[in-house]
Amino acid sequence: MSDPTLLKHSPLEVAHVACGARMVEFGGWFMPVQYSGIMDEHKAVRSASGMFDISHMGEVTVSGSGALAWLESLLTNRVGKLAVTRGQYTLMLDEKGGVIDDLIIYRTGEASYFLVINGACRDLDLEWMRSHLPADGSVVLEDQGNDYAAIALQGPESEKILKALYPSCDIPKRNGIAALVDYEGNTPSLVARTGYTGEDGFELFVPVEAGIALWESLLASGVKPCGLGSRDTLRLEMGYPLNGSDLSRERTPLEAGLDKFTGIDDPEKGDFSGRKALEQQRDGGLPSRLTPLKLSVSGPPLRSHYPVLAEEIIVGETCSGALSPSLGKGIAMAYLPPALHAPGTSLEIEVRGRRYPATVTTLPFYKKPTL
Numbered sequence: 332m333s334d335p336t337l338l339k340h341s342p343l344e345v346a347h348v349a350c351g352a353r354m355v356e357f358g359g360w361f362m363p364v365q366y367s368g369i370m371d372e373h374k375a376v377r378s379a380s381g382m383f384d385i386s387h388m389g390e391v392t393v394s395g396s397g398a399l400a401w402l403e404s405l406l407t408n409r410v411g412k413l414a415v416t417r418g419q420y421t422l423m424l425d426e427k428g429g430v431i432d433d434l435i436i437y438r439t440g441e442a443s444y445f446l447v448i449n450g451a452c453r454d455l456d457l458e459w460m461r462s463h464l465p466a467d468g469s470v471v472l473e474d475q476g477n478d479y480a481a482i483a484l485q486g487p488e489s490e491k492i493l494k495a496l497y498p499s500c501d502i503p504k505r506n507g508i509a510a511l512v513d514y515e516g517n518t519p520s521l522v523a524r525t526g527y528t529g530e531d532g533f534e535l536f537v538p539v540e541a542g543i544a545l546w547e548s549l550l551a552s553g554v555k556p557c558g559l560g561s562r563d564t565l566r567l568e569m570g571y572p573l574n575g576s577d578l579s580r581e582r583t584p585l586e587a588g589l590d591k592f593t594g595i596d597d598p599e600k601g602d603f604s605g606r607k608a609l610e611q612q613r614d615g616g617l618p619s620r621l622t623p624l625k626l627s628v629s630g631p632p633l634r635s636h637y638p639v640l641a642e643e644i645i646v647g648e649t650c651s652g653a654l655s656p657s658l659g660k661g662i663a664m665a666y667l668p669p670a671l672h673a674p675g676t677s678l679e680i681e682v683r684g685r686r687y688p689a690t691v692t693t694l695p696f697y698k699k700p701t702l
Contacts, residue, residue, distance in 0.1 A: 332418075334456065334557060335668065335673045336362045337359070337435075337463050337525070338356060338359060339359055339361070339387070339483075340360070340361050341361070341362065341382045341384050341386040341387060341397055341480075341538045341545055341562045342386055342387055342413040342480045342542045342543070343480055343482075343542050344361065344370070344544060344545065346543050346547065347363040347366075347384065347435070347556070348368050349351075349573060350372070350550070350556045350618055351361075351366055352364075352556070352558060353359065353366075353558070353599035354367070356386070356448050357403070357450075357559055357576070358449075358451030358452075359450075360387040360389065360450060360453065360534070360619075362384065362387060362559055362621075363384065363556070363558040363559065363628075363632075364413050364559045364560045365371060365556045365558040365561065366555075366556045366557070366558060366562045366565055367555070367556075367561075369561045369564060369656070370561075370656050371555075371559040372555060372556075372557040372558065372560070372561035373557075373565055373656040374559040374656060375486065375556075375659070376485050376528055376557060376561065376565055376627070377518075377530065377565075377657060378487070378507065379486050379487065379488050379553075379555070380484065380485065380486035380487070380488040380489050380492055380554045380555065381483070381485055381486055381554060381555045381556070381557035381561070382482050382483065382484050382546070382548075382549050382550075382554045382555070382556060382557060383482065383483040383557050383558070383559075383562050384482060384536065384540065385450075385482065385483045386479065386480050386481045386482075386574060388445070388447055388448065388453075388476075388481055388586070389446075389448040389449070389450065389452075389453035389457070389474070389476040390438050390445065390446070390447060390448075390474075390475040390476050390478070390479050390481070390536065391445075391446040391448060391456075391457070391459075391460070391472065391473065391474055391475065391476070391638045392439075392443065392445055392446075392471075392472075392473045392475060393442040393443070393444045393446065393470065393471070393473075394440070394444070394470075394471045394473075395442060395469050395470045395471045396442060396466075396469045397469025397470045398442050398443070398468070398469075398470050398471075398652075399411060399442065401434070401463075401464070401465060401469075401470045402427070402444060403570050403600070403601055403603060404601075404602065404603050404604065405423055405460065405461075405463060405603065405604060406421045406422065406423055406436065406591045406603065407422045407423075407424060407584065407591070407592055407593040407594050407603060407605070407606075408420065408421035408422070408423055408436075408678070409593050409594050409597075409600040410436065410438070410444070411435070412599075413437075413438040413446065413597065414438065415439070415441065415507075416437070416438070416439070416461065416503065416508055416509060417435035417437065417438055417442060417507055417508050418435055418436060418438070418506050418507065418508055418525060419435070419436060419506060419507060420433065420434075420435055420438055420521060420525075420592055421433070421435075421577075421592060422434070422589065422592060422593070423456065423459065423460075423604070423607060423609075424583075424584070424586050424603075424604050424605030424609075425604065426578060426604060426605060426608065427580075427586075427605065427608050428583040428605040428608030428609045428612060429579065429580035429581060429582065429583065430458065430574065430578040430579060430580065430583070430584060430587070431455065431459055431580065431581065432448055432449050432452040432455070432456050432574060432625050433449070433491045433572065433574055433578055433589075434448045434449065434456075434633055435447045435448055435525055435585065437508040439508065440640070442508060443667050445453055445508065445521070447469055447523075447534070449574045451574070452574060453476055457472075457474055460472055460557060463544060463604075467482070470516070476540065477520070477552050478537070478539060479517045479518065479535050479536045479538065479541050479622055480536075480538070480541065480542025480543075481534060481535065481537075481540065481542075482535045482542070482546060482549065483509065483526065483527070483528075483532060483533070483534050483535075484533045484534075484535060484544060484549060484554065485526055485527075485528045485530050485531075485532030485533075485534055485557075485565075486530050486531070486532060486554075487530060487531060487552055489531055489532045489533055489539045490502060490531060491524070492532075492552050492553075492554060493533055495680065496509065496541060496548055496549070496552065497512055497522075497579065497688055499512075500512065500522065502522070502524075503522060503523065503524045504524065504666075505524055505525075505531075506524065506525055507519070507523070507524050508520055508521055508522070508523040509528065510522075510523075510672060511535060511536070514537065514538050514541055515539055515694070516540075518537075518539075520535075520536060520537045521535075521536040521537065522534070522535055522536075523536070523596075527562065527565070527566045527571055528562070528565040528566060528569070529565065529566075529568065529571075529695065529697065529699075530565075534552055563651075563653060563657055564653045564654075564655065567651055567652075567664070567696070568651050568655050568656075568657055568658070568662070568695060568696045568697035569664060569694075569696070569697065570623060570664070570694030570695045572587055572589070572621070572651075572698060576635055576650045576651050577621060577650050577651050580591075581613055582619070582621075582698050583598065583605075583607070583608065583609055583611055584622060584672050585613055585617055586617055586618070586619050586621060586631030586666065587621045588620065588621050588694075593609055595609055595610060609619070616669075617666060617669055618668075618669075619647070619666040619667060619669065620666065620668075620669050620672040620677075621650075621664055621665070622640070622647075622664065622665055622666070622667045622671065622672050622691055623662070623663075623664055623691065623692050623693065623696060624639070624649070624662065624663045624664070624665060624678065624680065624688050624689045624690070624691060625658075625660055625661070625662050625690055625692045626660050626662075626680065626688070626689050626690060627659035627665075627677075627687075627688040627689060628687060628688060629660070630682065630687040631654075631682050632652070632653060632654035632660070632661060633649055633652030633653060633654070633661040633662065633663040633680065633682070634651065634652050635648075635649055635650055635652060635655075636648050637649045637652065637663070637680050637681055637682055638680070638681040639665045639678055639679070639680055639681075639689075640678060640679040640680075640681060640686065641666060641671055641676075641679075642677050646667055646668060646671060646678075647665045647666050647667045647668075648665060649663040649664065649665045649671065649680065650664055650665060650666065651663060651664045652664070654698060655697065656681040657695060657697045658697060661680075661687070662696045663680065671690065672692060674690075674691050674692055674693050675690060675692060676690065677689075678691065678692040
């Protein structure tokens, strides 16, 4: 564990303690892992609504006459296709094609952008971006990570709740961003509609001093507080990768199955950091593929770093794993040889010395029931 005196603290920490949260270290932050329990919180998001503190995420603004060209050189997904108020998932790679971070970028004006980066990567991301800024001053990069309190409101009732709290707000469509409400000061409040759970939902960015009041308003509206534990099971059921577990500098987006977000097949996408490495890897053949696995029998919850075996031979290890609350079975992701990536392939996962049969499946693990 890190030195407790060096841990970063959310502006909403007092609210978490008041709600009875169990707090843990996460990526250098002191964050809530659960309140009423992972299963209860998970099911609340799938059936009604839940909220997560995402104040540890970083917020970065980019503007200036050279902003678009600079972002195109830094990010994989073509930024130029974004209309104003629209956002998209993208990745920032090193020259070898390794993932520095996966993030969301929104276009907030003709030459202005709002980036939401992963909490554990904030310092590294900013260092990387600043080291690549053009010397002519055509790009203005601002770190606003300490200016915002941020809450993810997720679940099928999210839109109804948001409209009741902010009746005059122009609710954005999926992958959109809009102004939330006016607060005093220089930090504009924003509402985005993306999410990390597979449910409809919103990310609310407000000035730090307004964070507690927003949390309490959502709490009074019946929204269940949720921690990092249920956030992980929700995202894993959808097959969404977690940076630091499923994504790293040692793997490329092609190995992670994120080809459609790389832009290498987009004829309008120019050069970007890592592009040549991706093209060489694709031409030469992938050394591994991020593979979804599901236990074939009842078993213990799966975690990271459990050996995966094929015909008694260890062929990889899990990088993410959990007991799926929706499916009632263990699910995991692992980088495996491409020959073992086909759905239906029979494997084994070793948990504390005991092996459990598992099958390669398809994503997402969880599919919403059709009415």
